[in-house]
Each structure stands twice: as C-alpha cells, then as structure tokens.
Amino acid sequence: MHRSPILVSSLSAALLALSASSLVAQEPAAQVHQTEVRPTGQIEYKAKDFSHLFGMPGFGDKLLKDHFTLYAGYVKNTNLLTSILNDLAADGKQRMPPWAEIKRRFGWEFDGMRLHELYFENLGGRDPIAKSSPLYKKMVDQWGSFDGWKNDFYATGIMRGIGWAILYQDKETGQLFNIWINEHDLGHLAGGTPLLAMDVWEHAYMPQYGLDRAAYIEAFYKNIDWRVVEKRYESANPKAV
C-alpha cells in the first residue's frame, strides 16, 4: 500500500465535499489546464525523466518503471491540489473544511514529489565517494570514519516503518544528521539541506527484495551517485571547497 489509509480517507472526505460543489474535475489534467488561464501564478510541475536508470544493478526495470509511475502521481497531485486550493480560494471557501483538509495534505504530496526526485537523482553512480571531497572529510569528522556514517545511515534506513532515510545538513551550523522521515513529510529539518535521500517505502524494494530491506539498502549503497551528493554539499558549503 503506497498511501496512508488515514490520509487517503481524509482526502477522500475532502474530495467528496468538493464534488458536491462541482469543484472536482474528474480529469486532473483538465483541472490543471483550467488554472493556467487564471492569474494565480501557479506553476505546473512536470515529472522528470529518470529512464537513464534502467539497467542499474540491483534495481530491476519493472521495479524502477513502477516507481517512476508512483513518482508521476505525486507530481500530478501536487498540481491538482494547488489547482483545487486556488479554485476554492477564488470561490471564497478558504474557511471551509475541504480547503483545510487539502491544505493539510499538500506537503505530503509535494514532499513525495521532491524526495523522489532527490532519490532518483542520487542514484546511477558507479564510483565511491571521493576521499578528497569536503563531504567525505566532514563525515569522518563527525562519525570517525566513512563506515561510521554508513552504519548510522543504515541503522536509520532499516528502522521499522515507511519513509525515508536522509542525510541532512543544518545550514546554521554545518552539522550533518541522518534523519528518519515518516512517510514523506514528518521529521524534516527546517531550513536544512537534504544531501542524500533513500526511499524505504515498501514499494521501493518489496517487489524485488520481499522483506529483505537490508539487501535493498546494500544495492542502494552500490548505486549512489556520489558526484551528485558531493555537489549538493559543495553548493551548500562553498567555503568548504
């Protein structure tokens, strides 16, 4: 099950209420298109193409294809919820429960979109982290060794539950943290910079690895694109380069 039943039922209730007022489009694309002609300033997000990842060792094409489809759903729903919120606002219904329920849900969809982009972007690498990189040095400073970081990240990713393990940096102090994100939206560090994202929702590994999340995490490690992760760190810490 990809989405929380609670959230789905919450959204369903909101959408049911909306349908009564004829505000819900059956076709999301039509709803998005409808808002394009309005002066709302709404940006329509587009799903990015990560098909270059097909053939990646340890990640079957079927697993990746289905995951790309799930990701596209978050993009679609981010646009759709923005559109519905704009419509409700235009009708003066911002104080109504449907608006509030969709407002509550928005970050879940948006974060689902953005975290998948971070995840797919930091996959597809073949080379290990560069020991001369500022990120490597920072990891060693904090965890004593690269393996110290790796073990902590693994312990974070293997936790029970559905969500994400993310290597985050606090912009204020430069401190690194391996963080557990529940689902997509609970646990983020405000103002922090996500450097490495690992999806540990069941859909990310169960179709191929069953219950063996550890084997999936090992496959993930082998495919991290450290050049991307190092670049994220260096962009956030220009003085460290």
Ligand SMILES: [Fe+2]
């Ligand atoms: Fe996912």
